[in-house]
Amino acid sequence: MTEPAIAATGLRKSFGDKVVLDGVDLRVAKGTIFSLLGPNGAGKTTMVKILSTLISADGGQMRVAGHDPVREPDDVRAAIGVTGQYSAVDNLLTGRENLALMGDLHHLGRAKSRRRADELLERFDLVEAGRKPASTYSGGMRRRLDLAMTLVGDPAVIFLDEPTTGLDPRSRRTMWQAIRELVAGGVTIFLTTQYLEEADQLADRIAVLDHGRLIAEGTAAELKRLIPGGHVLLRFAEPAAVATAVGALPGAALGEDELSLRVPSDGGVRSMRDLFARLDALSIEVEEMSVHTPDLDDVFLTLTGRNEMEPQR
Missing domain, CATH: 3.40.50.300 (P-loop containing nucleotide triphosphate hydrolases)
Known part of the structure; x- marks a missing residue:
């Protein structure tokens, strides 16, 4: 390993x-x-x-x-x-001088320090700025x-x-x-x-x-997926399909219109596979699907009891 x-x-x-x-x-x-x-x-x-x-x-x-x-x-x-x-x-030095100074501190030698500075200025799109004081x-x-x-x-x-x-x-x-x-x-x-x-x-x-x-x-x-509240939103072409799906999917609730359902789910592969197996067994066609899961703000709030990240010390 x-x-x-x-x-x-x-x-x-x-x-x-x-x-x-x-x-x-x-x-x-x-x-x-x-x-x-x-x-x-x-x-x-x-x-x-x-x-x-x-x-x-x-x-x-x-x-x-x-x-x-x-x-x-x-x-x-x-x-x-x-x-x-x-x-x-260091605000008093140019960008290139700052990088060259770091090269000297790493004991790269004067020539290699300058080459490395130029490589990094190019890499970070700072070639023109590298000639100017960092204070700017x-x-x-x-x-x-x-x-x-x-x-x-x-x-x-x-x-x-x-x-x-x-x-x-x-x-x-x-x-x-x-x-x-x-x-x-x-x-x-x-x-x-x-x-x-x-x-x-x-x-x-x-x-x-x-x-x-x-x-x-x-x-x-x-x-x-540790946090409750995730769901799959299914949209169907016909009201009859919605009615059939409601009976086959535990916890399903009508969405904002009569052609969609909210089905509790963690969005994982296994739960999605089970969901579509149930629908397929009843020959229910799904027109559109979207997965909605809690975001990291929800995770942070639930796990720590804080509603926002505070600046670190």
Whole structure:
């Protein structure tokens, strides 16, 4: 079995008498996007800091990019990149100078640092802006430059802490595309975000952290199926078909018109197969069908008791 990019077992951390992480287990496959959600104070940022060697855990075992953050912190740091909530860009330097400086810090050598800077400016559509001071950049340009700086060392694992906070919708989608391209190239992304839509759009797997424990984990679709309220809306061509379907489908209710039915369903393959087997057995023709499932906002509210994500600390 392939070694995961990130693995933790029994991860614990307390600050005084406050337990922040209480025996957390997680596994992040290589070349995927793993999103960690949770209300403010749930322990998300603490987990990122531990996995990226910024602070130590009180207990548990970890592997990041094949290395132990406790025994091999330098190896972990060489294999990861971290983009925090706040930009690490130096406003007094141009975009190219910021990237070249990162190359120098990675000991790439002057020539290689400059080549790498030019490659990343091209990749993130910042060639023209790269000649200008970072103080003149828009929010979206700054975040793209920030991500580019994280990539100077060619990391295998990147921790992204709220990478699109404060960006307009177009800039946010540009960042999403950049993140997808990184993963397509084999990079692993550990993402924390306060935008549930962002996790829904990007993440291969999502975990919900609350009061120091992982209370749910799965794909976005799997998490949505945990919450009641999902249904299939069926539309028929004739009222007679509706009447027959009502008798054959437990819990079915008439829709807004006399030709549609709402049928409780989690939207899963098995339940859909059973639904259509019942309809087929009675030779009932369905004209249109749509599946409606709860969104991640519903999941978050139900699991944590909070009606919105709060900014992380």
